[in-house]
Amino acid sequence: MAALQSRIFRAAAPVVWLCVLACRREAVAVAAPSPDIPVFIISIDTLRSDHLPAYGYVHGSTPAIDRFRKDALLFRKAFSNVPLTLPSHCSMMTGLLPYTHGVRDNLGYALPVERRTLATLLKEKGYETGAAVSSFVLRSDSGISRGFDTWDDLMTVSTLESISSWQRDGDVSRQVLERWLASTHSHKVFGFLHLYEPHKPYRPPQPFASKLQNPYDGEIAYADSIVGLFLDSLRSKGLYDGALIIILSDHGEGLGDHGESEHGVFLYRESIQIPLIVKLPRQARAGQEDSAVSSIVDILPTVLGRLGLSAPPGVEGIDLFSEAATRPADRMVYSETYYPRLHYGWHELMSLAGAEFHFIEAPRAELYDYVADREERRNLAQEQRRILASARTQIQAIAAAHPFESPKITDPEVVAKLSALGYLGSGPATLSGALPDPKDKLDLLELRGTGTGYLQSAQYEKAIEIGKKIVASNPDFLPGWGLMSSGYEKLGRRELALDALEEQMRRSP
Numbered sequence: 001m002a003a004l005q006s007r008i009f010r011a012a013a014p015v016v017w018l019c020v021l022a023c024r025r026e027a028v029a030v031a032a033p034s035p036d037i038p039v040f041i042i043s044i045d046t047l048r049s050d051h052l053p054a055y056g057y058v059h060g061s062t063p064a065i066d067r068f069r070k071d072a073l074l075f076r077k078a079f080s081n082v083p084l085t086l087p088s089h090c091s092m093m094t095g096l097l098p099y100t101h102g103v104r105d106n107l108g109y110a111l112p113v114e115r116r117t118l119a120t121l122l123k124e125k126g127y128e129t130g131a132a133v134s135s136f137v138l139r140s141d142s143g144i145s146r147g148f149d150t151w152d153d154l155m156t157v158s159t160l161e162s163i164s165s166w167q168r169d170g171d172v173s174r175q176v177l178e179r180w181l182a183s184t185h186s187h188k189v190f191g192f193l194h195l196y197e198p199h200k201p202y203r204p205p206q207p208f209a210s211k212l213q214n215p216y217d218g219e220i221a222y223a224d225s226i227v228g229l230f231l232d233s234l235r236s237k238g239l240y241d242g243a244l245i246i247i248l249s250d251h252g253e254g255l256g257d258h259g260e261s262e263h264g265v266f267l268y269r270e271s272i273q274i275p276l277i278v279k280l281p282r283q284a285r286a287g288q289e290d291s292a293v294s295s296i297v298d299i300l301p302t303v304l305g306r307l308g309l310s311a312p313p314g315v316e317g318i319d320l321f322s323e324a325a326t327r328p329a330d331r332m333v334y335s336e337t338y339y340p341r342l343h344y345g346w347h348e349l350m351s352l353a354g355a356e357f358h359f360i361e362a363p364r365a366e367l368y369d370y371v372a373d374r375e376e377r378r379n380l381a382q383e384q385r386r387i388l389a390s391a392r393t394q395i396q397a398i399a400a401a402h403p404f405e406s407p408k409i410t411d412p413e414v415v416a417k418l419s420a421l422g423y424l425g426s427g428p429a430t431l432s433g434a435l436p437d438p439k440d441k442l443d444l445l446e447l448r449g450t451g452t453g454y455l456q457s458a459q460y461e462k463a464i465e466i467g468k469k470i471v472a473s474n475p476d477f478l479p480g481w482g483l484m485s486s487g488y489e490k491l492g493r494r495e496l497a498l499d500a501l502e503e504q505m506r507r508s509p
Contacts, residue, residue: 033308037281038243039122039190041299042230043092044223045085045135046199046263047249049078049275050374051220061212061221064228068247071279074289075320078276079333079353080251080296083263085137088250088296089144089194093117095300095315097334099402103142104338108407111143116312118300119147122190125309130180131192132173136166138194148192152176170195170226178233187239193230197223198253200262201456216255244306245279246299257375259442261449264339266438267351267360269370272335280306280321292327293355294320329355332391334398340438342407344477347435350399352391357384359391363437367391444470444477451483455490463487467500478504 049055053062054069055076081091087103094101094115103109111117119129130150138144138153145151155168177193197204197219204218208225212218227247234240252271254260263271276294279286297317304311305319318327332352340346350361358376360366367388368376381388438445451466464487470480481504488497 033306034281035125035308036188037307038187038234038239039127039303039307040234040243040245041092041192041303042227042245042247043089043192043194044198044220044227044247044249044275045194045196046251046253047220047223047275048252048255048270049249049273050270051217052275054277055275059212059214060217062224064224064231065247065277068227068231068245068279069277069287071283071286072245072247072277073280073285075276075278075294076289076291077355078248078274078294078296079335080249080272080274081333081335083251083267083271083335083337084339085135085250086142086144089138090115092248092250092296092299093119093144095297095311095317097297097316098336099398100314100316102405104336104404105342105407106137107342110141111146113143113146115143115146117144117147118303119145119190119192121147121300121304121309121312122307123147123149125307127188127190128184128186129190129192130177130184131194132176132180133192133194134168134170134173134196135194135199150180152180167196167199170197170223171229174226174230178230181233181237187242189239195223195226197226201453216253241283242281243279244281244303246277246303248276248296248299249274250296259439260445261453264337265344265346265349265445267335267337267349268376269353269358269368269374272351272353278302278320290320291355292329293331293333293353294327295333331355332394334395338404341435344438344441344444344479345435346438346441348404349438350395352395357387357391359388359395361392361395362439363434364439365392444474448477448479448483451479455483455486458490460487460490464491476507478508481507 051057051060053060053066054074080088082088082098084106086106087098090101090103090111091098094117096115098104101115102112123129129148131145131148132152136155140151140153155166173193173195177191181189181191198216202215202219204215204222208218208221209215212221231240234243251263252273253263254266254271257270258266258268260266295317298320299317301311301315301317301319302321305322311319332354335351335353336349338348341348347363352359356369356371358368358370365381365388367380367384368378369380370376447466447470451463454460454463454466463483467480467483467487470477470483474480481500485497485500485504488500
């Protein structure tokens with residue numbers, strides 16, 4: 001198992017994935033590290049790389065990121081290890097894969113106290129550390145805030161208010177972080193800014209709503225404007241030129257490409273390929289790009305490497321700029337999602353992705369040449385059996401070495417808040433026997449997405465009707481009962497809401 005992990009992660013970590021054929025190696029040398037440089041990470045939640053003009057998208061508008069890209073190095077093949085906000089950010093902050101840091105879902109898990117975060121490591125070296133986040137999912141008590149002097153996640157939360165009360169406008173988070181930055185005492189700072197745009201519901205403010213036809217692109221444009229304001233503030237403070245600044249996302253978004261409108265269920269490219277753009281101090285390697293496979297777990301060792309610090313033992317990512325580091329062309333990046341199992345009673349999915357091929361372990365395995373077949377429509381599992389067998393053997397070894405641990409009992413109030421953010425329900429009471437392939441449940445997934453959209457747009461009667469339609473034929477698909485309960489509650493029909501909630505609870509542990 002140690003040899004397997006070494007092959008997958010030692011030479012180049014996950015901001016991207018696999019390739020099983022070539023053996024060319026690539027190294028990326030830069031200027032010597034400096035111990036006191038400012039560090040900033042901007043995480044734009046749910047942002048697909050292929051919806052950014054910097055990655056070739058022609059319908060978007062992101063002038064701030066485009067300007068930043070001219071000063072930075074763009075990583076062409078970067079991947080997330082899990083398409084969920086909390087576990088992905090845990091990988092970002094620890095350099096560890098989900099099965100190592102132990103956070104497998106947004107609900108029921110917390111980062112163990114023994115896991116040291118990037119903020120913890122930098123604080124030990126005299127850095128002032130501050131963060132402002134825009135979603136309840138990244139709440140402080142999840143453990144993600146460990147090591148930060150300031151972790152501002154203040155937002156009104158009430159089950160009687162709309163979804164907007166459990167996330168906050170990214171520009172509010174920007175202003176919070178700028179106020180923290182103004183209170184610091186030196187340039188030796190680590191700032192983390194998290195924007196929840198363009199997470200659903202897609203409701204971009206003006207003028208972005210009118211400027212762009214696709215509301216998802218409108219939310220990206222709004223997030224870009226926030227990023228621009230923050231970067232301008234760094235320029236005005238004299239922090240920009242000498243800083244290490246990373247812009248990335250935690251995961252992508254389905255947008256219906258394979259039947260999933262949001263994220264969490266599938267591991268196709270649109271859900272796990274992410275933007276990663278890194279500005280080095282004094283704009284070293286400005287305007288260049290890197291096409292080798294990389295990953296979110298590379299963030300921690302890359303930051304430490306630019307400061308001349310070594311990553312702690314056991315870190316599964318690599319310093320993307322180390323002269324000693326080489327990234328083999330056959331490097332594979334592991335991704336997983338237990339969301340379908342935990343929330344719907346469907347089979348979990350795992351994948352390995354590299355420079356060319358992307359393998360997805362499922363009841364019906366899938367293998368794609370995602371370079372030639374960018375939309376991942378042609379399953380090569382029967383044609384490339386040698387590649388399939390090798391990838392499957394490695395996935396099975398990982399699963400055997402790291403048994404899945406079920407989530408702990410969670411505060412019902414936390415469950416309610418996360419449900420309102422779109423993470424509806426928990427799984428059925430029994431998970432015995434063969435679990436269905438999520439690909440065979442697209443009809444339910446589409447109905448769930450439609451119903452959630454109705455809830456988020458205050459069309460409660462329509463949400464209730466969708467819930468009724470679901471439970472009429474699939475009573476164990478718990479989001480159906482959740483749609484009915486939430487819809488009835490919003491309409492003030494409390495007895496019917498309670499009936500639906502009790503039925504949901506009866507069918508769930």
